[in-house]
Amino acid sequence: MTGFRIGVTSDRRSGDLIDALQRRGASVLHAPALKIAPVAEDLPLLEDTRRIMAARPDYVVVTTAYGLRRWCEAADAAGLGDNLLEVLGGAGIYVRGPKARGAVRAAGLNDVGISHDETTASLVNMMLGLDLRGRTVAVQLHGYTDFRQLDRLRQAGAQVLTATPYRWVKPAGTDQLPRLIEAVCGGGLDVVTFTSAPAVDAVLSTASEMGYRDRFIGALRGQVAAVVVGPVTAQPLIDVGVAPLVPERYRMGALIRLVCEYLGQHRVLEYQSVCGPIELRGRNLSVNGTAIELAPAPMSLFRALVEANGAVLSREHLAGVLPGDAGEHALDMTISRLRKSLPDARLVATVIKRGYRLHV
Numbered sequence: 031m032t033g034f035r036i037g038v039t040s041d042r043r044s045g046d047l048i049d050a051l052q053r054r055g056a057s058v059l060h061a062p063a064l065k066i067a068p069v070a071e072d073l074p075l076l077e078d079t080r081r082i083m084a085a086r087p088d089y090v091v092v093t094t095a096y097g098l099r100r101w102c103e104a105a106d107a108a109g110l111g112d113n114l115l116e117v118l119g120g121a122g123i124y125v126r127g128p129k130a131r132g133a134v135r136a137a138g139l140n141d142v143g144i145s146h147d148e149t150t151a152s153l154v155n156m157m158l159g160l161d162l163r164g165r166t167v168a169v170q171l172h173g174y175t176d177f178r179q180l181d182r183l184r185q186a187g188a189q190v191l192t193a194t195p196y197r198w199v200k201p202a203g204t205d206q207l208p209r210l211i212e213a214v215c216g217g218g219l220d221v222v223t224f225t226s227a228p229a230v231d232a233v234l235s236t237a238s239e240m241g242y243r244d245r246f247i248g249a250l251r252g253q254v255a256a257v258v259v260g261p262v263t264a265q266p267l268i269d270v271g272v273a274p275l276v277p278e279r280y281r282m283g284a285l286i287r288l289v290c291e292y293l294g295q296h297r298v299l300e301y302q303s304v305c306g307p308i309e310l311r312g313r314n315l316s317v318n319g320t321a322i323e324l325a326p327a328p329m330s331l332f333r334a335l336v337e338a339n340g341a342v343l344s345r346e347h348l349a350g351v352l353p354g355d356a357g358e359h360a361l362d363m364t365i366s367r368l369r370k371s372l373p374d375a376r377l378v379a380t381v382i383k384r385g386y387r388l389h390v
Contacts, residue, residue: 041065048060090123
């Protein structure tokens with residue numbers, strides 16, 4: 031992945047993702063959109079825990095392994111750990127995925143059902159096959175409340191209680207997220223990765239606050255690929271018209287493989303030109319085996335010309351490739367800078383009254 035630049039928006043486990051990408055040669059811009067708030071003295075969580083233990087629920091929904099572990103840790107710290115496990119053990123436990131199942135079993139408990147696609151919606155679909163009238167369902171939330179699924183359980187006649195072992199909060203004192211959003215809007219990144227739906231919402235919210243929402247979404251629909259860890263994370267992007275890439279297995283390793291495959295198959299451009307073979311690999315350009323350094327604006331123009339594969343691009347089209355509202359003068363200056371940086375100015379040919387083309 032040498033030559034490619036990737037944005038990482040996750041906080042938890044971001045080190046593993048960044049290390050894996052950098053080992054493969056990528057440059058990484060890390061901009062955590064959210065972080066998990068500590069629950070060491072989380073009084074609302076303890077109140078919810080006591081309420082759930084008093085109700086002795088018939089069913090329990092465990093959505094994340096991390097959430098169950100933090101819930102048990104908080105209960106232990108308050109002297110409620112054994113009582114909580116005893117209550118959970120007396121309920122029918124439904125889990126959202128294999129990791130949640132592993133955490134349940136590590137706690138000495140057993141589950142009675144698992145979602146087929148690791149989503150809360152399909153888990154609720156399964157539970158709606160039960161008679162929930164007059165039953166109590168306790169749901170371990172995961173920092174991002176899907177109110178629709180809770181309402182579906184209530185509409186089926188269940189009393190729904192919730193516990194939130196961790197909460198998402200915005201990191202304080204950092205300008206990395208605005209930098210990432212600006213980089214996406216300017217075409218300075220090839221891929222942006224997301225590992226949680228709350229992080230997607232936080233990025234979109236920050237883009238709105240900056241006045242960049244439309245440009246940001248437009249970039250994710252075009253030149254910058256959004257890669258997510260699973261369908262739950264994908265949904266907020268789908269809701270705004272972005273079609274993210276989703277791995278077949280909803281795991282970090284599968285996300286990394288998907289990024290590698292996508293860049294290798296779709297972002298490495300190779301063409302024959304009048305000056306020899308051209309290879310464009312992310313930010314790395316070589317012409318006839320010689321590495322060429324281009325600034326971001328000339329690089330954006332050159333990439334558009336290479337992708338056109340010899341077709342003529344109008345001045346209006348090329349001006350639209352440049353960041354901001356580039357005018358005629360900015361386009362002329364960038365074309366001039368591009369030609370001076372290339373081994374042969376003939377590579378960018380002027381087509382009178384039509385525009386420009388790559389001499390391939």
